[in-house]
Amino acid sequence: MTRVVIVFSGEGVESTVAALRTGAAAEGAGIRLRRLPGGGGALDEVLEAIVWADGVALVGDVRSDQDDPAGQPIRRLLDAGAARRERLLLDRTVVVVRTVGARPTPELLRGVFSWDCLLLASPSLWPSADASGRAAGDAVADEVLGRRLARLAGALRSAAHPTLRRAG
Secondary structure: OOEEEEEEEOOOOHHHHHHHHHHHHHOOOEEEEEEOOOOOOOOHHHHHHHHHOOEEEEEEEOHHHOOOHHHOHHHHHHHHHHHOHHHHOOOOOEEEEEEEOOOOOHHHHHHHHOOOOEEEOOHHHOOOOOOOOOOOOHHHHHHHHHHHHHHHHHHHHOOOOOOOOOOO
16 A cells, blocks of 8 residues: 655645545555644654655645745755655655645755655646646645655555666
8 A cells, every 4th residue: 555644734734635635545545644843843753654655745835934934844844854864765755745825945845855755746836826836726636636646656666667767
């Protein structure tokens, strides 16, 4: 069974989390939900869930964090994950970043790349998204994204499929 964890923070992300969960469940994935602690809360439980997972969805409302990027819960998680990269072993993990309120910043995406994982494009990055990062038909798009995350993560996990290799 493919394992997916949905890690989320902020207000107003419940419908996005629900749609991702529905899509991943439709593909038969086992799902865990983890809310990121605010402030300086411990991230150990969240990082353990990420290690458990084949696919990770990071969902955050970044509207309230625009003035203080260092304080963003997702940014703190990415930094903590990068610091523990040798123990996290995320090179066969599929990660999707789904932001609400604004498109993901280049710094946020660089943080995901520092995990040495496979990044799956989300509606936040699609050309049809408006300046807030929202695309038309969000619930449908997010459910499809949940399906794609589970399907790709399952393909990487399965020994029956060829391993994807890094170019170069």
